[in-house]
Amino acid sequence: MPTQRVSDDVHMIDTPYHGRTGVLGTYVVAGERVTVVDPGPASQVPSVIEALDRLGVEEVSTIALTHIHLDHAAGCWMMLERYPGAVVHCHPRGVDHMVDPSKIEDAAREAFGDKIEEYGEIRGIPKEKLKASVDRERLRLGGVELQVFYTPGHSFHSQSYYEPKGRVLFAGDAAGHTPENRGAVIPASPAPYNPVQAAESLNRMEALDPSVLCISHFGFHGGAVKWLRDFRRQVLLWERLASEGVEEDRTLTETYLTVLDADSEARKLVSTDPEAEGHVYSSLAGFVSYARWVKSRK
Numbered sequence: 594m595p596t597q598r599v600s601d602d603v604h605m606i607d608t609p610y611h612g613r614t615g616v617l618g619t620y621v622v623a624g625e626r627v628t629v630v631d632p633g634p635a636s637q638v639p640s641v642i643e644a645l646d647r648l649g650v651e652e653v654s655t656i657a658l659t660h661i662h663l664d665h666a667a668g669c670w671m672m673l674e675r676y677p678g679a680v681v682h683c684h685p686r687g688v689d690h691m692v693d694p695s696k697i698e699d700a701a702r703e704a705f706g707d708k709i710e711e712y713g714e715i716r717g718i719p720k721e722k723l724k725a726s727v728d729r730e731r732l733r734l735g736g737v738e739l740q741v742f743y744t745p746g747h748s749f750h751s752q753s754y755y756e757p758k759g760r761v762l763f764a765g766d767a768a769g770h771t772p773e774n775r776g777a778v779i780p781a782s783p784a785p786y787n788p789v790q791a792a793e794s795l796n797r798m799e800a801l802d803p804s805v806l807c808i809s810h811f812g813f814h815g816g817a818v819k820w821l822r823d824f825r826r827q828v829l830l831w832e833r834l835a836s837e838g839v840e841e842d843r844t845l846t847e848t849y850l851t852v853l854d855a856d857s858e859a860r861k862l863v864s865t866d867p868e869a870e871g872h873v874y875s876s877l878a879g880f881v882s883y884a885r886w887v888k889s890r891k
């Protein structure tokens with residue numbers, strides 16, 4: 594199980610996702626108490642526990658969720674079986690869905706079909722194990738601190754965590770993803786995605802002046818401020834192209850071609866892997882559905 598050191602207090606576990614590494618990163622913040630950021634779905638949790646064992650971790654005090662999508666959070670019940678003392682932190686709008694994940698499961702099944710079987714068993718967790726986060730809250734974890742910032746856009750229940758000593762920012766899916774781990778960044782934007790909120794959240798993250806950016810799909814990256822700035826520009830570009838596409842009644846393919854033309858990251862992704870086209874399409878669909886919603890309110 595590849596585990597990599599991110600900073601003095603932070604490690605990344607590269608949990609093999611059905612045999613593939615470089616897909617889902619779980620982060621461990623090890624102060625006197627141990628925090629796990631986004632343990633993943635139940636299919637991944639045994640590997641996360643194995644990696645924690647190897648790191649010598651016996652107890653986990655905190656599970657910090659960047660949001661409650663199933664690929665980040667659905668395995669919390671299994672973490673709690675192994676670490677019954679842990680408390681799960683998430684955005685207040687995610688709490689009820691963590692207790693009863695049926696709506697999130699239905700939405701994921703609608704978007705991804707039977708592929709969600711890959712996540713393993715989906716179960717809720719007891720309400721008393723959950724702690725609704727407060728914006729700007731500081732979690733003191735024994736010599737290490739995590740600051741919570743609401744960063745909606747990717748989802749309404751997205752929040753990021755900042756570790757100020759190592760200047761490490763855990764953004765979950767709010768700072769893009771690198772499909773197939775090919776080094777090209779595009780938005781992670783399933784409907785109901787909100788690019789305007791996403792851009793505001795990126796400003797917020799940039800203002801922290803982080804040094805290292807940890808994203809879930811995938812990896813940890815130096816040059817965090819430049820990443821956030823470039824990514825924000827990309828989000829605003831996609832938003833403009835999606836909105837022009839909707840105004841001018843373009844098909845998704847026509848809008849996709851305008852994105853490929855204007856965005857070198859999308860171009861890089863598709864040129865390294867023609868199959869990655871699907872990732873650009875599905876990310877773009879979230880922008881188009883937002884643009885349609887905006888138009889419907891005019």
Ligand SMILES: [Zn+2]
Pocket residue numbers: 660662747748766
């Ligand atoms: Zn997500």
